[in-house]
Amino acid sequence: MELDRKLEILADAAKYDASCASSGAARKDSRGSKGVGSTGAAGICHSYTPDGRCVSLLKVLLTNRCIYDCHYCINRRSSNVERARFTPEEVVRITLDFYKRNYIEGLFLSSGIIRNADHTMERVIEVARQLREDHQFRGYIHLKTIPEASPALIELAGRYADRISLNIELPSQQSLARLAPEKSLDRTQDAMGHIRNKILERRSAKADGPKPPPFATGQSTQMLVGADDSSDALILSRASTLYTGYGLRRVYYSGFSPIPEPSQLLPLTAPPLVREHRLYQADWLLRFYGFRVEEITTQTAPNLDLDLDPKLSWALRNRTAFPVDVNRGSREELLRVPGLGVRNVERILQARRYTRLRLADLLRLRVSMKKALAFLVAADHTPVGLESDTLRLRFLPPPKQLELQFGPPKPVQEDFLSVRSGEL
């Protein structure tokens, strides 16, 4: 098979993995029209390095053959897709070629499992080894590792990669047993624990002491949303465990998108795209705003409100916590005011050392007033209607005329919504 054709198949097969971000961007191509550039065909995506730079990556699979049969995966053993396989040398050649032409700054490499986990891992590592040792490649490398591989191989992968990831895929063992019978939640978390220890070991090495071998600076994972009936509460509590217990940098939420010839165990339609968006917002609240999962979701409402962002939703359920005075409230209290983002709060804390803040000052600090006005007090503002039964209506999106839809549902990945940051 021609190298170009392999690249087409294996870059396309890698697009379902969101754990290096921007995976499903809508395809654009400037051929035959105005403008330059293309996001199609060559498998180039963007990711963020540990120091926050956005880099373009060649995102491919080593092979889309797989001995596992995960029901949600287009590359599963029983799927009837065209298969292809790169040799490590071919991936190295393409990466260097693209790198020298300035198309990419790095590589994201994943693979279906061939023969067994160790054999696959060895081939993935061989690509990274050749790039680093034989070609002195200094670009960014993100390797997808396999939880079933031996710890020594995962460790070796971490030596060559800047970031490694293991996909947990589903938030409970029960869901895995049903949809990905060869996978185990405990095994994946054990592997994540091993990676965390290696990262910490490297980080805590004393400047004047013996230097441990290099190791990736972070790990990430992906969870599928909507392929099973797991609630948002379950998904977020798994994410919270991964952040606090296993030191993950990012959990990516990837809305399940119906695949050709789907398994009967899967739903027929994709979850609403906004669900994935709400999960990213809730994830942001867990990591940067001091919220706990039990606050964002409740026992009676285990799924996030699709109409309102989770912080606003929480504020409406907990009105006794408001109003918060921008001139007196603590950092923690201010972070809970809808419309105030982390940067807004830092700027407010700075500015109020010199003056009593008024609404005009908040506008200058770029506070989202539409949400914040109802929940905060300023020198010239006291909110009204905080107790009102109709307060929620003020924030609901305008009603939409329903459209008649013909034909099959639209695939979600084509207009994947990547939420990287947000002032909630």
Ligand code: SF4
């Ligand atoms: S192990 Fe990975 S590639 Fe193989 S079927 Fe499962 S999700 Fe797909």
